Amino acid sequence: MVDRKPSLSPSKISTYLACAAKYKWTYADERGRWYMRSKSYFSFGSSLHLILERFHDSGDMGVQTVEEAAAAMDESWIEAGYANSQDMQEALGEGKRIIQSYVQQEIDRPKEAKTLFVEKLFRLDMGCFDLIGRMDRVDEYPDGSLEIVDYKTQRKGVSDEDVKVDLAMGCYQLLLRAAYPDRQIRATINSLSTNERGTGSFSDAEAADFRNDLQQLGNSILNRDYEGMAPVFRADLCPHCDFLRLCRSHDDFNEPPSTAQESS
Numbered sequence: 001m002v003d004r005k006p007s008l009s010p011s012k013i014s015t016y017l018a019c020a021a022k023y024k025w026t027y028a029d030e031r032g033r034w035y036m037r038s039k040s041y042f043s044f045g046s047s048l049h050l051i052l053e054r055f056h057d058s059g060d061m062g063v064q065t066v067e068e069a070a071a072a073m074d075e076s077w078i079e080a081g082y083a084n085s086q087d088m089q090e091a092l093g094e095g096k097r098i099i100q101s102y103v104q105q106e107i108d109r110p111k112e113a114k115t116l117f118v119e120k121l122f123r124l125d126m127g128c129f130d131l132i133g134r135m136d137r138v139d140e141y142p143d144g145s146l147e148i149v150d151y152k153t154q155r156k157g158v159s160d161e162d163v164k165v166d167l168a169m170g171c172y173q174l175l176l177r178a179a180y181p182d183r184q185i186r187a188t189i190n191s192l193s194t195n196e197r198g199t200g201s202f203s204d205a206e207a208a209d210f211r212n213d214l215q216q217l218g219n220s221i222l223n224r225d226y227e228g229m230a231p232v233f234r235a236d237l238c239p240h241c242d243f244l245r246l247c248r249s250h251d252d253f254n255e256p257p258s259t260a261q262e263s264s
């Protein structure tokens with residue numbers, strides 16, 4: 001059997017940048033999987049993404065109206081990770097409000113573009129790894145340009161500047177540029193709770209720089225010695241992290257004693 005090249009996605013890379021030990025426990029060391037807990041914000045985001053995928057998929061005629069979107073939300077709601085049923089019901093109500101408002105605005109909006117893909121995985125050979133990314137939606141405009149649309153379920157506001165510095169949006173642009181080298185590509189973040197949008201587009205030089213940086217970062221991620229790595233305490237992350245017990249078992253984990261007592 002031929003060994004497949006390792007792959008890196010925007011979420012793997014973001015995890016590494018937040019905390020290398022977290023990357024290790026999530027992706028590189030099997031012991032981590034026993035400590036991972038469901039998260040309500042992942043369930044909430046996945047539930048909304050599922051309805052939007054169906055709404056924009058021309059092959060799925062089951063979610064075309066506000067009422068159908070609300071009914072689909074009831075049917076496919078993901079319950080994992082909520083602290084109790086009251087929290088879960090409140091989130092379901094909020095999710096329905098967001099989806100109904102989004103669907104109504106989309107119905108009212110004049111159609112400029114057609115949807116080319118929903119939830120499509122792209123892959124790009126980066127040398128010693130493949131960059132992969134699943135895009136929420138890609139629209140095609142009459143002039144042939146393509147727009148990547150990424151839904152954010154937790155973010156309250158969004159600006160063009162946010163798109164410029166967003167790692168995932170940079171990765172998606174690289175992936176789509178490689179698949180469609182003759183098209184103009186732009187990327188949009190759509191904040192679902194406020195229905196605000198931010199849009200940006202790489203120049204050729206920016207895309208080349210980003211690709212080089214990503215290649216170097218990817219090499220560092222994949223070639224790092226995770227076995228011998230000492231986790232570094234972070235006051236903003238560690239107290240709420242699933243892997244705190246694993247990191248505490250490392251002799252060199254530099255957790256302040258006061259924090260250890262509070263969260264034990």
Ligand code: SF4
Pocket residue numbers: 019020021022023025231232233234237238241242243244245247
């Ligand atoms: S406990 Fe802290 S150091 Fe360990 S994986 Fe989590 S965030 Fe990283």
